[in-house]
Every structure is written in structure tokens, then in C-alpha cells.
Amino acid sequence: MSRYKRPYEFIDLSLLKRIEKQLENRKELERSKIFKTCLICGERKSLFHFSVDRRSSDGRVGACKICKNRQSLKYYYEHKEEILIRVEEYRRTHKIDRSIYFQNYQRDHKKQLKKIAKAWYKENKKMIKKRNLKYYEDNKEHCQAIRKLWIEGHKEEIKKYNREYQKLKKGG
């Protein structure tokens, strides 16, 4: 019995391969559009990791946000004195109360400052503990006196805390 060829059997396989290749190329192009290589760390990251820059050809800055943050922190520490002088000058010429300036700064940068402090603590944990211990050893009497004073001033809170703690211990 003779058999008719089905329509799909007429399709040229090389044509399918070509279409597949084209699709792949298009995908690769899309991928390269939403990814960018950081000029500083060299990592390939999605565009969201780069700040907007209208002057650049792809609309984003060359370095990723992490590298930019690190760069500005580095700049801050290397130019701390200049910056402080500039801030002081600004404060003086604009007659802004220093305490208000710092209050506002701390309020506006709360999250960032907390993050930096946390990272710094994590990075220097051992050194900080050692320093605190050394300070305690060197100033034992002073530290103990402060502790006593603190306990004196927080008697009610300590009692309340102990009660809560006992309750928790029984309950749990």
C-alpha cells in the first residue's frame, strides 16, 4: 500500500535548525540587554544593580551599586577632614545649628548608618571585643563603679526583667 507523505514530513530540517538558531541569538541579545558587566569588580549583573545615568549609551553607570557605595565610602574616609571642614563651613555660612544638622543627617541616613555600623562590627568583632576587654582591664574600678551606678539607676527595670524572665522559664 502506497503511503502519502504527511505535511510535516516536507519540512526541511535545516530550516528548523536555522529558526532555532535565530531564536537563540535573539534570546542572547535580550539577555545582554538586561545584563551589564561592572567596570570595577568585573561581575556580570542585571541592570537593576546599576544606577541610572542618562548620559551613558545604555542609560546606566559603569560600576555596580556595591562598587559605587564602596567607592564613596573610601572617598569619605580618605577625605574625611576636608568633608568635615566643608560641612562646618556650610553650617557656619548658613547658620545651621550643628546638633540639628546631625540629628537630620542621622534621621535621613538611619538605615545606611545602621548597615555600615553592623558591617563594621562584623568585620572587626574580635578586635572590638579585645579592645573592650583591654579597656575594662585597664579601667576596672571605673567600669565597676559605672556598672554599680547603672544598676542603682535601673533597679525597677531589672526587677521587672527578672520577673518576666522567671515567668518565661516557668511557662516554657
Ligand SMILES: [Zn+2]
Ligand atoms: Zn561592581
